[in-house]
Amino acid sequence: MKNFLFLQSSFGSNNLKLKNNRSSIIKYLFAILLTSLTELSFINLASSQTLDQSDRDFLWQKVQKCVANQQGQPPKPDPCLYVDLNNRYVVANGSNQVEYLLLPTDKIEGIEDPNISQSNSIPYWQYAWEQARKYVVSQKPQVQYRNQYGLAINSKQARNQDQLHIHMSCIKQSVSMQLETDDNQIPVGNFNNFILTLENNQYNIMRLDNNSLANNNNPFYLVNKSLGSSQKMADQSIAVVGRRRGGYYILKTESDASKGYNAAAEKLLDEDCSTQ
Missing domain, CATH: 3.30.428.30 (HIT family -  CDH-like)
Known part of the structure; x- marks a missing residue:
């Protein structure tokens, strides 16, 4: 009888662990899916902001990007080579x-x-x-x-x-x-x-x-x-x-x-x- 109770207890414990593991795996997979969707959103956003060289304001838009990036942290001139905010x-x-x-x-x-x-x-x-x-x-x-x-x-x-x-x-x-x-x-x-x-x-x-x-x-x-x-x-x-x-x-x-x-x-x- 004691052995039976022990086995029942062990089975319940393992079953609980399995459920917990399954829950952890589901959470992990959900996190990966959420990250992927977020990355795709950023990619789509970046694509939507791609500059069109046939646009007569292409260079002006490029200047604005360069200035914004130079004012960021860390400052960088991209997509320009150099930005002189003072001059x-x-x-x-x-x-x-x-x-x-x-x-x-x-x-x-x-x-x-x-x-x-x-x-x-x-x-x-x-x-x-x-x-x-x-x-x-x-x-x-x-x-x-x-x-x-x-x-x-x-x-x-x-x-x-x-x-x-x-x-x-x-x-x-x-x-x-x-x-x-x-x-x-x-x-x-x-x-x-x-x-x-x-x-x-x-x-x-x-x-x-x-x-x-x-x-x-x-x-x-x-x-x-x-x-x-x-x-x-x-x-x-x-x-x-x-x-x-x-x-x-x-x-x-x-x-x-x-x-x-x-x-x-x-x-x-x-x-x-x-x-x-």
Whole structure:
């Protein structure tokens, strides 16, 4: 009788353990299922927030993501390369092998914005030059001289994004060689109607003999003050090329609807540095 009671007790105890184990397993499986569903929710959320490059606000949305991530903990510039919250710009990869973009953290549609053409405006070109020297030169060791790289911004008609962006990359060797050849003829400090044909388009060119692109040397300011009453900043496209012996060449070209010409100084850039 005692043995029977012992067996009954043991069976009850084992049965209880089995029930407890089964309950633990069910809870464990439920936890795994809940975690999986949560992860899937986050994946779907991330997918729904994927940026569409065909959207004309793609770059602006990208800037906003970069700023938000830089303000997070820990701070990180993703999906940009660099975020400068104090000076209000970011650096991002472009669509070509050795192409980088400088973009304001403020909403600025493009070259036509009057606020960027003042002598005391944020010196985006100065920042772009400093960042080009950092990123382009580190990417391509053969780029050793300042006349091998440069900057460009396209006209309103030639762009496909409505957030101001300055392209940073190498300069086509044929362009830099032509500028060096005509260096002594290029007027210093003003455009003075000096014209060169580069990459099948005409460019009005001036020279700066100092190494500043800020204040009165801001290319937006220089181009804007050179325009006639019938000309518009929206139609302009600007390039900045380093001058080997110091300073810069500032180039401008203008869209012409009658000729179907949409000004894009970006064409002067060698965005895979293949000609260097």
